[in-house]
Amino acid sequence: MSGAATVRPRPTVPAGAPTAPVPTGARRGLEIRGLVKEYVPGQPVLRGIDLDVAPEGITAVIGPSGTGKSTLIRCINRLVEPTRGEIRLHGEALTGLRGRALRLARRRIGMVFQEYNLVERLSVMENVLCGRLGYVPVWRAWLRRYPAEDIERAFALLDAVGLPDHATRRADALSGGQRQRVGIARALMQRPELLLADEPTSSLDPKTAVEVLELLARLTAEAGVPVIVNIHNVELAKRFAGRIVGMAGGAIVFDGPPEALEPVHLRQIYGGEDWL
Template identity: 75%
Template sequence: MTAIGAMTGAAANGSGQAGMTGTRSLSIRGLTKEYVRGKPVLRGISLDIAGQGITAIIGPSGTGKSTLIRCINRLVEPTAGEIWFQGMDLARLRGRSLREARRRIGMVFQEYNLVERLSVMENLLCGRLGYISPVRAWLRRFDPADIERAFELLDIVGLGAFATQRADALSGGQRQRVGIARAVMQRPDLLLADEPTSSLDPKTSVEIMELMAGLTAQHDIPVILNIHNVELAKRFAARIVGMAGGHVVFDGLPADLRDDHLKQIYGGEGWLE
């Protein structure tokens, strides 16, 4: 199946070839994932993502959006294909080189993935990607420069007064602010966000998207965002990728995403009335 969007990804977010060759661009080739042999969830996805702006991935539940972004940081092992980033095929990295690559890729999760028993500040300082266990977190010594930066970031996300609060005492919106600050704290070259607003009310969702879009634009961090809310995707993304059945079926500008595309992505049409 071919993409029905009129524009290619590079043209769609206005960066052209230059963006594709930049140090923060990502190039996915023939990415396939089978959790069960012979039953691919991703069926040979190829995508070029420019090193700037938000690329939103939309598609029905179970179509492999989370699988796609989790293949990028190898929370999920790809079955086949290549994921080129900064001169390396992320799909093939192991050991130390994989750890180093992961350090440059931030992630924001739907369920925040904070270390609940640690303070907000400790989450920022040691919660990289949510991979680190609470034990390791406690044992970690912190660099004063990191502590200063963490305080700055907490102020920016509006949680300056919450540094010593335990993460489990925060509301969902506050938790996601911590999740975003933690990801930016890592100084990532790429941010992956998997349904960062799905657990939040509509107003808080917009505020969280504004915060994420603002912070990542300011720090020049490209974002790959999985999101169910098509309106939010259109409002904040430079480019929309529509997935269905393990393929990319739309790739283009938000303004070019029409109802017939949505029917192809989500199937049926009664829900569009």
Template identity: 75%
Template sequence: MMQAFEGTTSKGERAGDPRALVLRGLTKEYRKGSPVLNGIDLVLPGSGLTAIIGPSGTGKSTLIRCINRLVQPTSGEVLFRGQDLAKLSGRALRNARRRIGMVFQEYNLVERLTVMENLLCGRLGYVPAWRAWLRKFPARDIERAFDLLEAVGLPGFATRRADALSGGQRQRVGIARAIMQEPEIILADEPTSSLDPKTSVEIMEILSKFAAERAIPVIVNIHNVELARRFASRIVGMSGGLVVYDGPPQQLTDAHLKQIYGGENWME
């Protein structure tokens, strides 16, 4: 079994943070006896941007999706704000998910709705069903949605349909929708994988800015190592369903990357 490199961030340094996300023995098996996540122990800090890197198929997306229960863990704990998310169901799970903003690789917008309507979907867990059905959202929510469109660089886009937007514009809407939830944590599953290099940088800048301004944790599953180094305050490297690096980007060396991605020619 691979072990994390020495010198990575100490769990004890973060365990006292009440905003931290704590994973204990997190395991996921889609087929019995073949774990995708193999007993992950991790304490993710209560602020800043954490990037999770690693090759395809190593469990990065599964890890993100186990946190918000889009995927049900096989075993283990997901502790956040005094609750084990892995054990919640029904109303308790729905209430917990309201506090977790999610940014998807394929945007996950409602294509036929306008940008404003997609943003207001982030408030569906907070307004009565009849208000949502009639699209009668509080004035405060509408004002906040306009402010967020400004913040993500889309002023004047409120009435545009989602299916008329570029990929980068859609991802900006997806981020703004996640922020509309007033989340206590944001999870981003490969938010730049479908975007060009310039737009990818812009999306990471937005996520990093929100993490800093709102003092909440943002956890990004990302393939681009250089983007991770540039924007993350912490990097978690995964290989074979295990954490093999956990520390600051400045300490991530070629030796670490060879262990994460395998072999001498991982960059080729």
């Protein structure tokens, strides 16, 4: 680690705190130890990642294309199976879980995607309610019979993301920025204990990207949900994250607050200097 910096997560505002209550002592955040991922045996993409993420604030992961940022995020929610290592959320192992235990663990982790991953032919409201799929019995979701409190909360979240009048529109009728707002509402609908975002603004214009990140930062701070966000735009990472993790070659080479990230670190992360 070349960033001498200590980690300083952003302070959060405990407004509304919609996360499931976790005993204070148990809120240890995310602990990753010795995480290795080899898609091809003997060719590690992640080379023994150790990372602790506090149970609050935004952590931005930056690094060149192909360095394993998405792999890291996907190992956390087990969309990708880690080859070795341990991942714990508030002390509970996420690695090694199967079946129902894995489904229960996954619903604790919200996800926001670059390409939004909405169900295009469903309404905005139904997409937000999809965030409850891990909670309601399948037959209820299938019959679209969500509890009244879920529907109330979905409306409140649509309000919070600035789409109060869009509940009945089809997802495919929305702009990219609106879709990502729905993606954020859906993730929060899950009442996650951790939110993972993989390039959430890469498909958006610069102004919309800032607006979406502002929204993500505000709502997750209010909810007390920590965020790990993969992001290519270093300026945006510095603006919105309290902590920057720089990856290169499948390892962490910088870890510290945005103000500690100097050109020397960027050269180490991205290589070369002509582009600086």
